[in-house]
Amino acid sequence: MENFEPEIVAFCCHYCAYTAADMAGSKRISYPSNVKIIRVPCTGKVDAIHLMKALEKGADGVYVAGCLEGDCHFKNGNLRAKARVARVQKFLEDLGWETERVEMLNMSAGMGEHFAKTAREFTEKIKTLGPNPVKEVKTASKAV
């Protein structure tokens, strides 16, 4: 567990978080390589099934990073994403999973530093939660 390096999937909106990640890069602000970014045209494009599938396939944590509330490039995609994240959290709660494995974050394109900070914080949080329980079964079935 000590060497546990979580795999984290971040669905990032092209108009904010993705650009913020880019900015973090160009400013040489480092953030954990655990975070794998998937660029989406708007977080409104992220459906509950994408978050569930990421967990099912073994991601230890998943987050959706969209524009600041009120600033969505497509009006309210980030609010839709927020509602979907809440729905998936409810699913996880009902299943006895840690709801913290899934989260909604908001930031603007200029917040490179914030992107890196939240990526670090989320990674730390998932490190304390430990690996996605799905992984053990997958590894065990592979070993068979």
Next chain:
Amino acid sequence: MITAEQKPIQEIIGYIAPYGKILLVGCNECVTVCAAGGRKEVGLLASALHLNSLKQGKTIDIKEITLERQCDPEYVEELISYINDVDAVVSMACGCGVQTIAGRYNTPVFPAVNTKFMGASKSQGIWEERCQGCGDCMLGITGGICPVARCSKSLLNGPCGGTSAGQCEIGPDTDCAWRLIWERLVELGIQDRYEELNEAKDWRPAGGAGPRRIIREDLA
């Protein structure tokens, strides 16, 4: 359309606990529109069931399929190629769909949704009851507003004394159907209609005479 909501996941898990191979069947019609049991919800439920099993260190075999219409035998027949390979069926259609499958195959079938009511969409994500299928529609004399489904007491001549500030006494979120009917009659300029009393309704066509059936000789 018929509206439905997904059952608590633990109830579904309880039903399928003894089985290893599940056929999860959605329906492309009503339950797709009310986002309870269409292809998307089938995918989500399958994923949730997988997460549940994996957490317990097990795997579960789930075949996902969404039929065009689960209340029609022609479409339910499509399950023939999968049914022998599964231990149980979980249906995400309304009760009509569940029963069509149960009537066709010798495999246990479990409902994954609670069928709620015949309703209409008010706005995105909100559905409200509009009809109780009374079998003798009164909308033609009530200005297009149903007193059977929308009056909490199904009063045929209302409102009752409980109406308050235009809302039903069961709660401020429920419009008094008879207030709506009155306003609508006024709007249409036919408020004289309100003076005519509606006679006691024959509830036999509403189900009071047992399960109902329609036989169309020209089609049957």
